[in-house]
Amino acid sequence: MSTSPNRVYAARLVGLPIFDPLGEQVGKVRDLVVTVRSDARQPRVLGLVVEVFGRRRIFVPMTRVTSIDSGQVYTTGLLNMRRFQQRSTETLVIGQMFDRQVTIRPTGVAGTVYDIGMEQARNRDWLLSRVAVQEPAKGLRRRGQTHVVEWNDAEGLARRSPTQAATHLVQAIHDMRPADAATMIHELPPERQRQVVTALDDERLAEVLEELPEDDQVAIVGALDSERAADVLEEMSPDDAADLIAELPEETATLLLDLMRPEDAKDVIRLMSYEEDTAGSMMTPEPVIVGPDATIADALALVRNPDISSAEAALVYVCRPPLETPTGKFLGIAHIQRLLREPPSTLVAGALDDSLEPLRPEDSTEQVAAHLATYNLVAAPVVDENGHLAGAVTVDDLLDHLLPENWRENLARQESPTEPRPDTRPDTRPNKVIGSEGARRG
Structure with missing residues (x-):
């Protein structure tokens, strides 16, 4: 084309x-x-x-x-x-027009919108001019046939449907960072937000929930059926899941914990048992843990896990079995920089740092902040009174607790939306367009 x-x-x-x-x-x-x-x-x-x-x-x-x-x-x-x-007379192209059901007038073919093209008119206005439509898949074909037609040849673009799918919108946000995807979902109209949440898989929805304001988290989880809500909570990091469940009504929280896998629910319940704003309440119970007989190659293999944040990967925690929290006796930490300088076949125990006093679960947020700042750490072990590793606190966890409640939403707030928006009338200044892009296949 x-x-x-x-x-x-x-x-x-x-x-x-x-x-x-x-x-x-x-x-x-x-x-x-x-x-x-x-x-x-x-x-x-x-x-x-x-x-x-x-x-x-x-x-x-x-x-x-x-x-x-x-x-x-x-x-x-x-x-x-x-x-x-957004004003009531306005429509978002990505957020609201993708996935609309349309019919191509000349042929009668029906399908969903997966892209829309715009071009500049002689008066310098930008107008929507092309619609990329995908037919439903037929037979053994994984994707339906695609068509790119003139705007006037697509019927149904002006209608809003409560049953509109979100397949192509989800594809549009698939490559975004979770924080960016959360911002887009937060800004969608409620009806469209529900459609997107329904279309997201559990793992992706869990990533997005962790980045949303608390009010959005509670509203979204509350609107899900109980089985799916429990599945999504299982995909969240235990500390984020614990914070979210703590905001739910007691009856709902109890039901969801009962529906979660026992091993996932156990970690969440343990975190919820600590007082709020303490090291125990903000720690992750799943840091990188190895035994003293592990090699540096073993430790680095665990650190390479792409699901681990950079702060979590900064330290490896050396403990005696069992190697799941609460572990056996905590022996010390191994810094990632030290591990990278040693031969891979060397035992981790040879790179052990046991000079730092660990945090205690009851330590306050201020004590955690002072500890990380004093020793220039981005993570630190949390050890219970029996000398067992209970978890680890990262600088990410600390910031989430130090920043004001609902800071994600507060950060985006601005002046009164009732003030006039900048002029959108066309002007005569030349607008330069370099190159062109074809419609992307959905």
Whole structure:
């Protein structure tokens, strides 16, 4: 399929960096804002939803966009940092139009929208002009046939359906970091948010939940059926799951703990037994643990696990069996930098650091912060009164408890949304578009 030089597709645009005239990156494109009047009239693109520092989403009018390249977007540099608030007359292309059911008028073929193209008119307005549609899979084919048609040839784009799927929207956010995906889901209208949550698999939903404000976490888990809610909690890190369950009504919390796998529920219940804002309540019960007879090669193999955060991978904890918390006698820690300098066949015990006093489960948040700061650590062991390793506290865990409640949501709050939005009327300044992008297959 050929494309005109000034056509850009939404799925390719999302995630592109936005630069000011001096070449400084100011954010990333997260969505497009349009007004949809009818299927027959091409909608005008009002602007871009841009994520800036602090995961705040702002509105950038298309009149401020001077260049769209295949790999970047340039603006005039005059950006209003007020938080974006969607108006009732506006539609988000990625968040709301992807996965809409449409019918191609000339052929009668039905399918779902997986991409939308926009191009610039003679008056410099940007208009939605192309719709990429995928038919349902037939027979043994894993994917249905795809079509790219004129906007006017797609019927159903102006309708909002409560049964709209979220397959292609989920694909659009699949490669995002969990924190970015959480921000996108948080900003979606409630109905669309429910559709996306339903479409996400348990592991991905767990990753996103860990990054959402507490109010969103409680609302989403409360709307899930009990079996799925328990499955999602099992996929969360035990400390995050414990924090979330503690916010639920007691009856709901008890039910979900009963439905969880016993080994997962045991860790969560143990963390919930500690007083709030103590080392015990914020620690992870699953640090990297090895026995004294393990080699450095064994320890490094565990640290390479991509599911382990950089803070968790900074230390290896050496204990006598059993090697699950609470372990046998805690012997000491091995720093990752020290392990990297030693021969792989050397025993971990030879790189042991037992000079630091470990944290206790009852230590306060302030004591944990002082300990990490004093010894320049990003993680530290938590050892009980019997000398057994109970878990480990990382700087990530500490920050989550030091920052104000619902800090993720507070960080995104901005001035009153009732103030007027920047002008979105077209101007006569030339907008430069370099290259073109074809519709991405769903």
